[in-house]
Amino acid sequence: MNVLLAEDEPLMLQILSSYFMKDGFNVLTAGDGEQALEMFYEHQIDIAILDWMMPKLNGVEVCKEIKKVSRTKVLLLTAKGDPEDELYALNAGADEYVRKPFDPRVLLVRARKLLNWAAQVRVGDLLVDMDAQKMYRDGKDLQATSKEFQLMKYLIQNKGQIVTRKMLLDQVWGFDYFGDERTVDTHIRRLREKIGEHWIRTYRGMGYCLEDYTNE
Numbered sequence: 001m002n003v004l005l006a007e008d009e010p011l012m013l014q015i016l017s018s019y020f021m022k023d024g025f026n027v028l029t030a031g032d033g034e035q036a037l038e039m040f041y042e043h044q045i046d047i048a049i050l051d052w053m054m055p056k057l058n059g060v061e062v063c064k065e066i067k068k069v070s071r072t073k074v075l076l077l078t079a080k081g082d083p084e085d086e087l088y089a090l091n092a093g094a095d096e097y098v099r100k101p102f103d104p105r106v107l108l109v110r111a112r113k114l115l116n117w118a119a120q121v122r123v124g125d126l127l128v129d130m131d132a133q134k135m136y137r138d139g140k141d142l143q144a145t146s147k148e149f150q151l152m153k154y155l156i157q158n159k160g161q162i163v164t165r166k167m168l169l170d171q172v173w174g175f176d177y178f179g180d181e182r183t184v185d186t187h188i189r190r191l192r193e194k195i196g197e198h199w200i201r202t203y204r205g206m207g208y209c210l211e212d213y214t215n216e
Helices: 010-022 033-042 059-069 083-091 104-115 146-157 165-173 182-195
Strands: 002-006 026-030 047-051 073-078 096-099 120-123 126-129 134-137 200-203 207-210
Touching: 002 010, 002 033, 010 026, 010 104, 026 033, 033 047, 033 059, 047 059, 047 104, 059 073, 059 083, 073 083, 073 104, 083 096, 096 104, 126 146, 134 146, 134 182, 146 165, 146 182, 146 207, 165 182, 165 207, 182 200
Parallel strands: 002 026, 002 047, 047 073, 073 096
Antiparallel strands: 120 126, 126 134, 200 207
């Protein structure tokens, strides 16, 4: 899982990075809002944790931009304590809002809950190992390619929701990829051949959806 930590206080950034790396996250950092957006567009980000009061672009502005183009989870950090500020942040698209000062361990738990992150996720007869980046069906390694695994991972993160081909291209191939959207269809077809046809539903003219399942 990739977490983007955007905070203009170097010591706080260092502390948070240490906690998240220890918990198994791949950490990307930024010291201001512009750098945060650059990191977002250059990397596949699973969750962005943004300080509200950053130079160049504040956390709310960065949050709005992220939410325009993706369903990446966003958690805002702020010293603001007014309920109106919290309401403003949530209306801007933030998924969670944490007031300073806070315990980094609490922040970590909230981030994991936002991601519904389990090391292993079961989808019927499938086992998806997020840490090892492998998929198994009835105990057999499906030998999924990197793209197939990333597609499955993104569909899991958005289970029950339709994701467009453009969203899949941006998140799996990268924002700088200018290939044909039919590339997605080809890889989805190959993924279905491995995991079973029924898990991923096509919504014509819209995109794909991993139907609801139960985590075990």
